[in-house]
Amino acid sequence: xxxxxxxxxxxxxxxxxxxxxxxxxxxxxxxxxxSHGARLVIFPEMSLTGYDLALLSADEAWLRLDDPRxxxxxxxxxxxxxxxxxxxxxxxxxxxxxxxxxxxxxxxSIDFGFTTHLxxxxxxxxxxxxxxxxxxxxxxxxxxxxxxxxxxxAHSTEAAMTGADIYAVSAVYTVEEERRxxxxxxxxxxxxxxxxxxxNLGGATxxxxxxxxxxxxxxxxxxxxxxxxTGTEVITAVLQRGALGKFR
Numbered sequence: 001x002x003x004x005x006x007x008x009x010x011x012x013x014x015x016x017x018x019x020x021x022x023x024x025x026x027x028x029x030x031x032x033x034x035s036h037g038a039r040l041v042i043f044p045e046m047s048l049t050g051y052d053l054a055l056l057s058a059d060e061a062w063l064r065l066d067d068p069r070x071x072x073x074x075x076x077x078x079x080x081x082x083x084x085x086x087x088x089x090x091x092x093x094x095x096x097x098x099x100x101x102x103x104x105x106x107x108x109s110i111d112f113g114f115t116t117h118l119x120x121x122x123x124x125x126x127x128x129x130x131x132x133x134x135x136x137x138x139x140x141x142x143x144x145x146x147x148x149x150x151x152x153x154a155h156s157t158e159a160a161m162t163g164a165d166i167y168a169v170s171a172v173y174t175v176e177e178e179r180r181x182x183x184x185x186x187x188x189x190x191x192x193x194x195x196x197x198x199x200n201l202g203g204a205t206x207x208x209x210x211x212x213x214x215x216x217x218x219x220x221x222x223x224x225x226x227x228x229x230t231g232t233e234v235i236t237a238v239l240q241r242g243a244l245g246k247f248r
Contacts, residue, residue, distance in 0.1 A: 001139025002012070003240050005166075010042065010235075016097045019069050023048065029041075031076065037236070043170060044170050044202075049088060053213055070110070074104060099126045132144055143166065144168050150185065153187070154201075168197040173200050173213070175209050190220060196217035202229075214227045
C-alpha cells in the first residue's frame with residue numbers, strides 16, 4: 001500500500017477516423033502522463049471514438065472482447081506500468097450493447113465497466129450496468145463512473161461502501177454546465193469522503209462544446225487542480241492517503 005498515488009486526468013478532444021487514430025493519440029498521452037509520474041490515467045467518456053451516437057450505426061465503431069485494435073494500448077501500459085482507463089461503445093459476446101469504460105492493466109488484462117445511469121438517447125442504444133467498476137492499484141481502491149452516473153448520489157454511495165478511495169468520472173460536460181460539473185464532483189467527493197477525478201471530453205460534440213474543467217477534488221469537496229482550456233490537456237495530481245484520514 002502506498003501513501004501517495006499519482007493520477008493523470010486526460011481532457012481529450014477525440015479525433016475523427018474511428019478507434020485506430022484515437023488509440024494512437026491515447027498512447028501519446030499516456031507517454032506524456034508517464035513523464036509526470038502517473039500510475040493511473042483516466043480518459044473521458046467515449047474517448048476512443050468521441051461522443052457521437054450516430055457513429056454507432058457502423059459496426060467498426062463498437063469494441064469487442066480481445067479487440068486487436070487495442071494492441072498498442074496494451075503495449076504502452078505494459079511498457080510504462082500504467083493502468084489506463086478509456087471509454088468506448090462495447091458489444092459483448094452475446095450481443096449486448098454497453099456504454100463502457102475499459103481499464104487496461106500493465107499485465108495485459110482489460111476490465112470492463114458499464115454505465116449504470118443512461119440518459120436520453122443512450123437508453124435506446126445501450127443496456128445499463130449495475131454499479132461502478134472497482135479497481136485496486138497500489139493499495140488504493142478506485143471506483144469508475146461514466147457520464148450521468150456522477151449525477152446520482154447513490155452511485156458514489158455504493159462505491160464508498162465497497163471501500164473506494166477515489167471516484168473517477170469519465171464524462172461529457174458542456175458549456176453552461178460548469179456549475180453542474182462542480183456540484184457533482186465536489187458533492188460526490190465531500191459526501192463520500194474520497195477524492196474526485198474528472199476526465200471531461202474536450203472540443204465540440206453533438207451535445208455542445210466542452211466546458212473543460214477536468215481535474216481533481218479533495219475529500220473536503222474543494223477543487224485541487226483543473227484544466228485551463230477546453231481542448232486536450234493532461235492534468236496530474238499526487239493524491240495523499242493522509243488527506244482521506246482527516247475525514248474518515
